[in-house]
Amino acid sequence: MPPARRDGSGDRAPVVSVRGLWKVFGPKADRVPDTPELCGLSRRDLMDRTGCTAAVRDVSFDVSPGEVFVVMGLSGSGKSTLVRCLTRLIEPTTGEIVFEGEDIRAADEKRLRELRRHKFSMVFQHFGLLPHRRVLDNVSYGLEIRGTGRAERTRRAQEVVELVGLAGYEHSYPDQLSGGMQQRVGLARALAGDPDVLFFDEPFSALDPLIRRDMQNEVIRLHHEVGKTMVFITHDLSEALKLGDRILIMRDGRMVQCGTGDELVGAPADDYVKEFVRDVPRSHVLTLRWIMRPVRPEDALDGPELGPDVVVREATSAVLAADRPLKVVEEGKLLGIVGNEEILAVVAGTGGGE
Structure with a gap:
């Protein structure tokens, strides 16, 4: 059984909320989400039946x-x-997209x-830099479109250029930069508008x-x-x-x-x-929360403590070095214990969530 969720995401209003999102390409695309029979078709069958492709099908998340x-x-x-x-x-063909409480589709x-x-800003695979503009001017381009004054946009561009590790390249042209550096320019440009x-x-x-x-x-x-x-x-x-x-x-x-x-x-x-x-590698991803076991009456409870969200790989040496099971504790509450058996099972690829 998976452990209880603990990210606290339910405590805060989502920035982006998506409900029932569909994107259908093709003739009379809007009939697909509204027709239960069509919704259930595979991609190939839907194309054969309607000439449409459903690229996004009823997706919801926050x-x-x-x-x-x-x-x-x-x-x-x-x-x-x-x-x-x-x-x-x-x-979108249909569905709801709410950004900071605002209906984007409206x-x-x-x-x-x-x-x-x-x-919001986007960073694409293809950098889309303006070849005739230097780094600083590429970074400040969005601010220029926004109408920000030259002094302010130069100050902000310089700030984010330094933030992404491009200090010293402000006056270079895109074709003078490596691919990774060009992508840093794209990232700085996205960050410049805050x-x-x-x-x-x-x-x-x-x-x-x-x-x-x-x-x-x-x-x-x-x-x-x-x-x-x-x-x-x-x-x-x-x-x-x-x-x-x-x-x-x-x-x-x-x-x-x-x-x-x-x-x-x-x-x-x-x-x-x-x-x-x-x-x-399971030990690189799973946490102690996944592999801990309940405390047994015979268990010694004077071993070291670690939090439940410590990754197994990071806890392995501490568990194997201890002569007592390691206690998994969160906010003062004992959740379970982890010993050599639990750690070795994950390292061997057999433990945690199977």
């Missing part, structure tokens, strides 16, 4: 303030279409422009592995420093597990499972998710 929410899936799963629907770069073009300039939410659409998938890892670490660092709410699209499970507070897995336009990394690994919703996470 994103909490300050959360890194990852949407992942293979090519064709609908993840990129989904994030474009959230910002109405693609118009926004007119003027209001939508305001939201894109002030409230948006409430950052949307990332597979921003690092074209980068070399080492540069990609550096950029992932950069996103983590920036999240810790500026605390922005982030919605991150990827096809890479290791990237999703590294970055995401929660992960939504999509397949053929549908939501398969949504949860924390340890929930996906410890309690996969079906065989598809189980296969997805099969090669993930």
Whole structure:
């Protein structure tokens, strides 16, 4: 059984709330979500029957303030279409998208422009930098469109250029920078307007592995420093597990499972998710909350303490070095204990959530 949720997301109003979202491409697309018979068809059968493709099918989720929410899936799963629907770069067919209490689908073009300039920004796989502008001018471009004065936008651009580690490259042109540095410019440009939410659409998938890892670490660092709410699209499970507070897995336009990394690994919703996470080292993802056992009358309770959300890998040496079971304690309450048997079962690949 999976342990109880503990992220506290229910305590705060979501920044983004999505309900029953559909995006159907094709003739008379709006009839698909409204017809139960059509809703139940596979992608191939729906195309044969109607000429339509349902890229996003009845997806619902919330994103909490300050959360890194990852949407992942293979090519064709609908993840990129989904994030474009959230910002109405693609118009949804039906469903509800509420951003900070405002119905995005009801926004007119003027209001939508305001939201894109002030409230949310997107970082794409293709950087879209202006080749004739230097780094500082690329970063400040959104502020220029917004009407911000030159002195203020230069000050802000310089600030975020330093934040993303590009100090010294302010006057370089994009073609003088590596791919990773160009993506840092794109990230700085998105941050310059101080948006409430950052949307990332597979921003690092074209980068070399080492540069990609550096950029992932950069996103983590920036999240810790500026605390922005982030919605991150990827096809890479290791990237999703590294970055995401929660992960939504999509397949053929549908939501398969949504949860924390340890929930996906410890309690996969079906065989598809189980296969997805099969090669993930369990000790790197599962926490003590997943492997602890109830206290028995014969157990000695004078061992060391650790919190329930410590990852198994990080607790292994402490547990194996102790001559007593390790106590799992949260806010002064004893939740359970973990001994050599529980740790070794996970390290061997047999324990935790099976």
